[in-house]
Amino acid sequence: MGTAPGLRSAGRTWALSSHGICYLGIAAIAWGIITQLEVSAWTYHYSDQGDYTWEQARNYCQTFFTDLVAIQNKQEIEYLNKSLPFYRRYYWIGIRKLSGTWTWVGTKKALTKEAENWAVGEPNNRHSNQDCVEIYIKRPFESGKWNDESCNRRKKALCYRASCQPFPCSQRGECVETIGSYRCDCYPGFHGPECEDVVQCTELKPKGVQMNCSHPYGHFSYNSTCVFECQEGFERQGASTLRCLPSQQWSADIPMCTAITCPVLSAPERGELNCSHLHGDFTFGSKCAFSCQTGFTLMGLKSHECMATGSWTGDAPRCEAITCPALSAPDQGKLNCSHLHGDFAFSSTCAFSCQTGFALMGPETRNCTATGTWTGNAPRCAVSQSPRSCLEYISVPTAITCPVLSASDQGELNCSHVHGDFAFGSTCAFSCHMGFALMGPESRECTATGTWTGNTPQCKAITCPVLSAPDWGELNCSHLHGDFAFGSTCLFSCQTGFALMGPESRECMAMGTWTGDAPHCEAVACPMLSAPDQGKLNCSHLHGNFTFGSTCAFSCQTGFTLMGLKSRECTAMGTWTGDSPRCEAVACPMLSAPDQGKLNCSHLHGNFTFRSTCAFSCQTGFTLMGPESLECTAMGTWTGDSPRCEAITCPELSAPDWGELNCSHLHGDFAFGSTCAFSCQTGFALMGLESHKCTAMGTWTGETPQCKEDGALFLKQVLAYSSGTALAVAGVVLSGMLIALIAKRLSDREEKKKLLNPTSDLGSPGIFTNAAYDANL
Template identity: 45%
Template sequence: MAICLKVSWNRRFQRAVFRATQLLCFSAIISELMNHKVAAWTYHYSPLAYSWNTSRRYCQTKHTDLVAIQNKKEISHLNDVIPYYSSYYWIGIRKINNVWTWVGTKKNLTKEAENWAENEPNNKQNNQDCVEIYIKSSSAPGQWNDEPCGKRKRALCYTSSCQEMSCSKQGECIETIGNYTCSCSPGFYGPECEYVKECGEFNLLPQHMLMNCSHPLGNFSFSSQCNFHCAEGYELNGSSKLECLASGIWTNKLPQCLAIQCPPLKIPEQGTMACLPSAKEFQYQSSCNFSCEEGFALLGTEEVQCTASGEWTAPAPVCKVMQCQVLEAPSKGTMDCVHPLAAFAYGSSCKFECQPGYQVRGLDTLRCISSGQWTAPLPACEVIVCDPLESPVHGSMDCSPSSRRFQYNTNCSFHCAEGFMLRGAETVQCSDVGQWTMPAPICQALQCQDLLFPHKAQVNCSYPFGAFRYQSTCTFTCEEGLLLVGESVLQCLATGNWNALPPECKAIACAPLLSPQNGTMTCVQPLGHSSYKTTCQFICDEGFSLLGPEILDCAPSGHWTGSPPTCEAIRCPALFAPEHGILDCSDTHGEFGVGSTCHFSCNKGFKLNGSKYVECTASGRWTVPPPTCKGIKSSPTPEMHCPALIIPEHGTMSCRHHLGTFGLNTTCYFGCKTGFTLTGDSSLRCRSSGRWTAVTPACRAIKCSELHVIMPIVMNCSNPWGNFSYGSTCMFHCPEGQVLNGSARSECQENGHWSTIMPTCQEGPLTTQEALAYFGGAVASTTGLVMSGILLALLRKRFRQKDDGKSPLNPQSHLGTYGVFTNAAFDPN
């Protein structure tokens, strides 16, 4: 290979040797390429999405650059091998000086390589200067779309196969799929651009002509230059210097040594001039032809000649711009024109727009072309018309001013037949862009409430217009051994309501049970509320103990297996102040219930022996034995004290004494019992002035939402700590002849919520037992108490649907849809 680079080509007789040597070298290069695999152009993509600029930096850092696609074959290859990504990939095309350019090669995009998607590029007219490729798109696979450069997409990169010595450093290495080709620099050719173009020697120099040449790359080859001058008494006509071009042609013809010439001619503005034998040699018998650029006309002689007297046959002509007809704005429209050269002349463009409610008929932009004609006839403004509308099935349509033309500002209103409801806009309008403001609506059959099929029942339904919609009909039958109570056939009416309540398959029931005061009750009811096989479990609140059976069952006789239990408060033994001491307890009534706390302190001159605080536990015992007070020696120096603090009602107090009881820097912390909230500072400190940093805080009862009575229900409430506050209990009952649906008692709990939701009163003979049996659900296991919370949520949703459907049963009063009932507290929200 080294010998191939050292061959000399300075003399003519060496050229044959050089060419033979180059052929041998080329064969050696081919052989070497056959034995060594050329690195292929490979494709890569980023794992993350970036802006176009960041994507290019990623490709230049990790590979070569963003992909520079050469042809549509390569586009097809990329679409096959690159995986799909929802926001697609950036490629190496960008608009530079308003021209789409391959940034890696700085070449303009060619028509052969274009692969724009339909209506692209620049369909939005908003600085979409970067290009993405739709890899594996369902509608436009492999096609391109221009996008704003700041959007985030994955980078589609390539790694170059071109090397430093590729194309003999005398051409451009062009990547192809799996290989590369050489695009030789001007003046070079061959597979690796190893040969130099030759222009050839001058066979015979003109008379009186002298020549001096230089040959940097070979005799009369590319870059060779020859300088000419005439002998004394002659004037050089032509170029004094010729150069061998990359095309193998000299830059000009050989100059001549001629006599006196005509004066030079000036090329007309917006025109061109061509002379023979040369535009630089205005000698005797020279001729010059003139022409104008597109859009200009020649005024004067098209051709002039140099005469024997050294004068031209005529003056040089001039070029004048072509004029088009003057335009006017159409009726109901406006016109905006741009005149770069002259008013309504070649290059002028006029844009037309119409008033609201009208649109341009014809081209909205006209241009004056080189023939002096406009690109199209003058457009007109015609009224905008929307697509025709039709009346919906099972409905009607009324349009104003007319339902025939559907022009701009036409309003159409829609109505549905009995039993059907409009779905969509009730009124639509034809806008100034020829589009309706909303799609045309449809008429949909009214929806009745979904039916809850009774337990142990068989149901057969028909739905002419959809499930549980207008004219739906359901027939009910009970399993053997159960009695159908109610209508056997239900029909969805035109009002969106069923003609009757669903029937039930009735089972034996026990009397309803209530949760014990200060406790909760959880029931499993496989056959309905308080029915046969119902099991109820009772649990007392913290601080209370159960008196009576923990579990009751509804027996086949219709009676419970025992009497309902009660919850009694747990109390600790009574406490008394120690001798020479003080006792201060949170329970001001002296009941010493669970959670009660007591604080002990000694008189001046006595010291507390034991714990300052005791608390009543759930076992009915104090946390520690009560302390005693022992005498101490008097201090020679009196100590600063603050006034003794009193534990707030329904609250707790804990103090840290630095210098004795309520001495300097003593800090006391306050809290409230369950159901109460603190008002004031949560901590106080004894200052050197003998005063506390703030007044003693107070504990206020937590408020529940105010209950609003719905007639004719009657409510009686007890409010120990304020209206509708913690500890308030409300009892409900109905007038004679009406039945209470829901719990007859509700308490305001420590979380600010009522233990049960507001009940209602219902007319007629439907008992609580019957109402719950009506909503019977699937059989639940008697051991499935843990599922009660989930089932309650389902029940609440189902009863809310029944309430929306104008059901006469209040959904808040029935909790037996799936055979589980609980009277425990829950949040209705």
Template identity: 45%
Template sequence: MTQGIYVEFCAQQKHYLVQKRIAHIWLLILLHELTAWEGVQSWNYSYSTTDMTWPDARNYCQSFFTDLVAIQNREEINHLNTVIPRNPTYYWIGIRKINNVWTWVGTNKTLDEEAKNWAAGEPTPGAEDCVEIYIKRATDAGRWNNDPCLERSKRALCYLASCKPNSCSGHGQCVETIGSYTCQCYEGFNGPKCQSAVKCEIPKIPRNGTMTCSHPIGNFSYCSTCDVGCVEGFLLNGSVNLQCEASGMWSSPFPTCEAVKCETPKIPRTGIMTCSHPIGNFSYRSTCEVGCVEGFLLNGSVNLQCEASGMWSSPFPTCEAVKCEIPKISRNGTMTCSHPIGNFSYRSTCEVGCMEGFLLNGSVNLQCEASGMWSSPFPTCEAVKCEIPKIPRNGTMTCSHPIGIFSYRSMCDVGCVEGFLLNGSVNLQCEASGMWSSPFPTCEAVKCEIPKISRNGTMTCSHPIGIFSYRSTCEVGCMEGFLLNGSVNLQCEASGMWSLPFPTCEGFTLQGSQRLQRNATAMIAQCKGTLKENNSIKIISIGIASSVCLISVLSAVILITRKVMKKGFSPIST
């Protein structure tokens, strides 16, 4: 049965009771007519005793019986040819051409091949639309011939239906047989009187599903329908609508409810994910906990849940490298960085250095760690320090510090006090090596020429600073018989020169009064000079010097006198 016929039939069941009541009324009318039946009593067939046209014949049969006879098969034809008496004009039967199709008017069924029983050469074309049956004819007995419906008169051959409106329970076609009937059940019904609807298996409500059924005929019987659905988070796998068909099978296999699937989440790069699946892999109610490996932070939700919509509760998170503060390059410093993951992120490394003249205070290498902190504090570049220079003894020093005290580029100018000469560089600069540009200079006393001791002379010197250096002093004298020509005392001055020229020791011989006089005069003058030079000596020293001088003069006079007495006077210089 097609879907359209199925729906139509099921709709007709609703009107069954109304039609049943109408049939009961017609049945009462028919029983009334049976009291005037003149026919074969044992076979539910009858005929009229007078001839009439086909329309009148049908009216006659419908008034007193059921209708003009509707022949179902050859057995029925043979039976009629046997029991019905011969009539020279023969009998009308219930066949008529309707829309060029031979149709049983009582049942409105098309004439089928099994029931066809045309006489030879029949049916003839034209307007001969009604059919007669040859009863007890010499030839073609029981066969049919088509004749005009109004131009010929024949007896009416009627039948009284054995079939009643409820003979087949309203679920089948009642087929007349000789003296009885059979039921040809409609699809979906069975039993002798089509009283039972075909049963279908009771459908199982799918797990996590719902089902609503309607039963117009009987529980889970022909025409029963079921609408199947699923609870939240589940999708129906199969047909939404099931109907019990005439075959006793449902129109579709029983559906199932399957958990909604969510997209398999992608584990973020450098991430980890742990999932649980109470129903099915990455299905409704599956949950995933997402994290990141060391050095990375989760950007997004930690927990994901597969929802009834088939979507995760949150977008898939990502793992992003931990960021470290951008390091500040120290003043006078340099920095070179590499970033294997991202700028100044986890595992970024920086190598720090300093420009010439500066030293790194801190770690050379920095690494961005998982904590988001650098492995060491940011280093600084500090100017190279030089040793604090020692001011040389008897020296002076003036320094300038453009960066830091005694640091890179500090400069010192060194000098010496009077009487001293600088031994080394005047200018010192603190260099990038941490060393001064030159060794520390010294101040050395000015040197004076080593005095030459006069022949027949004596010299006694003292050196408070250095031998024959600034402030060295020498006392010069002469041996017996010689007189000092120059200063007794010499001092080495800041200029590197002695305070007076080097003195000499001079001797003499008596060769005349003039020479004697000159030598004596010289000695006296020397004594005077001695007294003048020792003017600052204490009184006791003056007395001693004067005595010595007078003794020397006196001795010289005595010596000269002796020589004069021995020989004549002749002075000679030595």
């Protein structure tokens, strides 16, 4: 129920309902106090006593209602023009020019072109840049139109009481006045009558993927954000970040983590492959073991593992046939071999025979076995028994001999002697052990001069390509047979802050290749960082995103201060220096309500911090001097100085002629609450109220009284100073005078009675008793 002195309603109270326009009757109007039927709707009100400047009119409306009227459509204009009484000076409405823009002061919204209702030539038809606006009511022409006017002129206050309360709709939507009530136009992501409910998305339950979520409005609700990551050896299939949308849907499907794949392996020729797969065929973590068939040996690593890089831990091995020592023909004999898998290798077969006159002593054939040995013993050719008797009597010449030969280091020598060991016709074949290469002739023959053909051959270790240290790593090698030659072993390591990816060591094999693939050094990774709430993150990466040596600088948005380290660095241990900083809203000095006033604040980021808004208002009888609201800026200061509430002043009173004035002031000279008592000098009677009070509207509770001469006192004086004769003579004269004085006294008494009568038009709220009435008379 709204009450205010000197207030009247527009006959009917305008209310908006969902069924159209309603007119609600006034319950009572009496003594300048209005009692209105309680409704939760937009209603109009106006005052019928006193005219006010625009500022006073607004103070009046804000004191008893919401604000000066903010008209929303032409239907309202038509109703106001029809229902309001005509006043020659018209009514103030809640439009004012702010920073050059016509603005509805109650809603802080600019006046749109569609809502303009200016009269012809308006605004500023006087070219005087007026800042306030009046509405024409019941004007003979252009009624209901608007006119800009000087804010200091005095007019009636046209007020409204809004349905939307301060900070409505849970501050998650816009409050819109509707017919009969109001509605909340909720911002995306919110719903409910007061936008109190938040859109919910289905709870995410990923499998095989790491999820980290933030929920600003509740568990898996609007604006919840989830970041997905995969473990080492897995790669993400799908979006890295999902956000709950106002449609109750996630911005993308839940991603999956699939194991990184390596190239498909196959068994080597003459070999077998046996694999175990943890996460799928030939994917991260798969292990494959190689083996060879009987008679073959594995050259290379026995097993490979699929790494997180998508490569295997070594090169594919091969199966080579096991070799047996090279065979040579016996003296006075021949050798004929067949080789399936290489000279003198597994399954090779060698047949032996002797020249005429010699007989084979031993096996005719020998086979190279899987153990690298020949079946049987080496045969020889012996002279047959039938001619031997004749030969005993024949002189046999002796063959010329050559120097005895020997095998070189890491090599073997296999000789065949026709006429005796290392004699004319002897042939020697040279070979090298596995991992060594023959440098020189493969065979030498003893000539008739007792010298060997060619030079002495040597066995030198087979070399592998020269290795180098990986980037950000080191190499340490040991060489048995020469730099980077067969049998050399190289160890790899990484500098501080880097991890070795690949084999720790490689060995130079007999084929001139290294075991395994070349390793590399990867920077140690730290957990991924994110910007703090209301902040920013700026990172520089030396060796990859969020890895050793990465430096991340933190900063805050305008209006926020960084609490904690300004930067963090990824260390060699895979951890960040320091703790995560945060952004705290800049604080402004705490505000308090002005004397005789109220303070209503809304805080976005904490009490009296950046973007906090505080609205000021004054109690009845006081007007706000200064800004209506202050906002906490990014500098930690308010947008203006704190306002104060000053008592509304009434016109200064003066004592009546032949009278005196005695005032008491609560809030300043002749201000709201001041009380002034009137009295008259001896011989004069007070005509009017003895005391006046300054009201909240800046008016006094009555008109200034007057001091009139007291007729009864005059008659007493005449009687006291006149003799009986004179009294008789003056009787006739005095009788006429007495009648006139009595008539005058009665007239004054009636006038005073009207002033003091509570039912008169000049009265103010309050009731006088008969005794009080008689005393005043």
